[in-house]
Amino acid sequence: MISQLSWKIGGQQGEGVESTDRIFSTALNRLGYYLYGYRHFSSRIKGGHTNNKIRISTKPIRAISDDLDILVAFDQETIDLNSHELRTGGVIVADAKFNPTVPEGIDARLFAVPITSIAEDLGTSLMKNMVASGASWALLGLPIDVFNKAVEEEFGRKGAAVVQKNVEAVAQGAKFVLEQAGGPLSEFQLEPADGKQKLFMIGNDAIALGAVAAGCRFMPAYPITPASEIMEYLIKQLPKLGGTVIQTEDEIAAVTMAIGAAYGGARSMTASAGPGLSLMMEAIGLAGMTETPVVIVNTMRGGPSTGLPTKQEQSDLNAMINGTHGEIPKVVLMPSTLEECFYDTLEAFNIADEFQVPVILLTDLQLSLGKQSSEPLDFHRIQIKRGNVVTEAAEREAGKLFPRYQFAADGVSPRIFPGQKNGIHHVTGVEHDEEGRPSESPVNRKKMMDKRLHKLSNLKVTNPIHAKSPHESPDLLIVGMGSTGGTIEEARVRLEAEGVTSNHVMVRQLHPFPVEEFKAQADKARKIVVIENNATGQLAQQIKLNVGCGDKLVSVLKYDGNPFLPAEIHKECKGLIVHGNV
Numbered sequence: 001m002i003s004q005l006s007w008k009i010g011g012q013q014g015e016g017v018e019s020t021d022r023i024f025s026t027a028l029n030r031l032g033y034y035l036y037g038y039r040h041f042s043s044r045i046k047g048g049h050t051n052n053k054i055r056i057s058t059k060p061i062r063a064i065s066d067d068l069d070i071l072v073a074f075d076q077e078t079i080d081l082n083s084h085e086l087r088t089g090g091v092i093v094a095d096a097k098f099n100p101t102v103p104e105g106i107d108a109r110l111f112a113v114p115i116t117s118i119a120e121d122l123g124t125s126l127m128k129n130m131v132a133s134g135a136s137w138a139l140l141g142l143p144i145d146v147f148n149k150a151v152e153e154e155f156g157r158k159g160a161a162v163v164q165k166n167v168e169a170v171a172q173g174a175k176f177v178l179e180q181a182g183g184p185l186s187e188f189q190l191e192p193a194d195g196k197q198k199l200f201m202i203g204n205d206a207i208a209l210g211a212v213a214a215g216c217r218f219m220p221a222y223p224i225t226p227a228s229e230i231m232e233y234l235i236k237q238l239p240k241l242g243g244t245v246i247q248t249e250d251e252i253a254a255v256t257m258a259i260g261a262a263y264g265g266a267r268s269m270t271a272s273a274g275p276g277l278s279l280m281m282e283a284i285g286l287a288g289m290t291e292t293p294v295v296i297v298n299t300m301r302g303g304p305s306t307g308l309p310t311k312q313e314q315s316d317l318n319a320m321i322n323g324t325h326g327e328i329p330k331v332v333l334m335p336s337t338l339e340e341c342f343y344d345t346l347e348a349f350n351i352a353d354e355f356q357v358p359v360i361l362l363t364d365l366q367l368s369l370g371k372q373s374s375e376p377l378d379f380h381r382i383q384i385k386r387g388n389v390v391t392e393a394a395e396r397e398a399g400k401l402f403p404r405y406q407f408a409a410d411g412v413s414p415r416i417f418p419g420q421k422n423g424i425h426h427v428t429g430v431e432h433d434e435e436g437r438p439s440e441s442p443v444n445r446k447k448m449m450d451k452r453l454h455k456l457s458n459l460k461v462t463n464p465i466h467a468k469s470p471h472e473s474p475d476l477l478i479v480g481m482g483s484t485g486g487t488i489e490e491a492r493v494r495l496e497a498e499g500v501t502s503n504h505v506m507v508r509q510l511h512p513f514p515v516e517e518f519k520a521q522a523d524k525a526r527k528i529v530v531i532e533n534n535a536t537g538q539l540a541q542q543i544k545l546n547v548g549c550g551d552k553l554v555s556v557l558k559y560d561g562n563p564f565l566p567a568e569i570h571k572e573c574k575g576l577i578v579h580g581n582v
Contacts, residue, residue: 002188003188003190004055005056005070009021011048011073012074015128023130025578026153027149033333033373034056034060035054035057037371038052038370039370040052042310053068063305063323063486064565066274070092071083073092074095086106091108094110095113096115107211116127130170134174137177138177138178170581199227199338199372203224207361210342212234215381217243217244217268217393221245221254222251222253224273225273227273228575231247233270264417267353269294271298272413273298274315275296277360287524288328289431290355291452293353299364301364301365312562313365313533314533314538315533315538317481329452329455333461333509334361334362335482336484337486345361346381350384356387364482366483366563373432388408393423394408401435401437404436404527405434406445411452431450461508464508472500477502477527478491478573479504479531480506487569489566491567500577532557
């Protein structure tokens, strides 16, 4: 028996690939397996090749697998594009309708199943995804009743007759392939899972859930890949809690509405991707100048312009740190796991309130849309910190307003919500005095700038870096951000098995950069390898700018739209050793 397996399904977008993957992975999750999924899809509604890859394991996993055990193909293009991933002796389950062939040089066993024909005989070709699912599930020898339960959950709202038809489709797909194969394939029998309940969701869901837990009750947003699921989740949940979601006409309206709601005292957020964040930059400056807390999620994708809207990239870092004109205090956080998506969203709201600044929560497409297992979240960790909020303002002499922008020793002025007695003050995007009145005084200007920029000197983020450092003097320190964390760790373990000592750091607080924490790890290593999905080494630039270490930094970059694989990072790091660069 084996402890892990990789399964992929592919076809044309819109012909059931997504629902097949959803039901297949849901059933595996019910059995208690750990899962990590990645979806490759085209930037169109229908048509164009799409595939979903799931890694199944009896132990926690946080990376896409290098190879593939089973490929389910609805067309020849799926086989041509993906069969190179199949390990020797891998399996292809394909629709007999297109007369599938295995490309030359690929050592794989082909099962041509009349997927479409079986579905049509049952009433509609739409059920071919269930036929394909039944066939591949049967080869694994897993209990069919668990799969049928997932089918019932998927189609139950359509009535018992529809559920029964789909269950029959599963059964016929399984029956045909088992007759062809002579029973389940022994080499693909998974060890039993632990059976424990696990969450199974995408990073966007975890962010949205974190926002709910943080007390966010207003989200204005404009749909954009790969951020839309955050809005879709909150559309369903916030009305139950007295909140609301508004689909705005554009991203400028979204962020300014979020700022307005935050000024009014509501915890609010918006979410977008690179093009949307470009439009938001002036308003983010407004939040900085008016010292209004707001949380903004940027789910990075391939750029510039429309770029690769459905592909992986990490190229917005410099823009998020330096994008606004002028100088404002802001915080940029980047989670690297599903759990961190939840907890970091909570922390983002607290930081925004406590320091009265915009906080950008940065993710990438792989983390935002990749579906994966998670241990149950600890809701006892939830804390709501509103910061320096005044609930009872003192009486003032005639003509005096509330000192909303008072020069405070820690840079954080008292904040009061509109409508409170004695709380009237001006709010403006131009430079202003302590009461918010416009002021161009050079003395006032310097004091206000110093006050705002001084705020973050007291910032303490939970785990600004995540370090796995078993060695005091490692050959390599491998550094990453976002979704690369699990991939780097898997590569690091392989290096260790080959005698290459390495530590691993994920930078989670990207701005202000955690200099001391990072330097403590960097000083130990002979070489620092920075892994990032962009063409210019933006994380490496930030390390050089803030910490130094330029003489021992090596950038490993990938910007073709695909995530890193463990084997790629292992190869690059091993090459440094082999070629004597360490």
